[in-house]
Amino acid sequence: MAYVIPAPSIASVPVKGAAAGDHFPVHRIYCVGRNYVEHAIEMGHTGREPPFFFLKPADAVLPAVEGKTATMRYPSLTQSLHHEVELVVAIGKGGKDIPAARAMEHVWGYAVGLDMTRRDLQNEAKKQGRPWCIGKGFEQSAPIGAIVPAGQAKVGPDTLIELKVNGTVRQTSRIGKLIWSIPEVIEHLSAAWELAPGDLIYTGTPEGVAAVVPGDLLSARIEGVGTLDVKLADR
Structure with a gap:
């Protein structure tokens, strides 16, 4: 097949312990909103509301190799960039209407991720009822x-999820505090979209989200999964 413009490269994430060059190709990025009670409260909500989702483009990924620090440019237009540490679920087997009881059969692996948010732009869009x-x-x-x-x-359930900024703990919780568990998230997601190999699911962030600025070092870790270090650079 010939393309009339250069085809974009496939976004991908390195696989821990794999042969050099082996990567996980990214299809879509799904994110779960307000999936820890205390975070829901700090965002002005309460209770176990039905799960809701938003998407990021596949090429929003900023892959980092464990033991090395990735550099993220401070994004344009915002004056309030917030960190949100999350457990990421990588889907290896697709499907539609996947029951929670079978959901883990579709999980290929896990990673630690950050859902970075231009909070001021998000809040303004919410006020205006816009996406x-x-x-x-x-x-x-x-x-x-x-x-x-x-x-x-x-x-x-007892797995620790934590984020430090410049060595100070900002977010800390346990995976067992997810309002909607991983199998439940997959069940709900696959009812709305047909999941595919290469999908990533950011499962939600605990309380403690806050702003970061250029020069800050974000150090995330999830026990039994790994670490992620990101340095914020100027625009």
């Missing part, structure tokens, strides 16, 4: 560490 893609779906808005195959990861 808030501009607050979530910009370049480099989805930093992510190497993906760990599911059989090598250790993820359970």
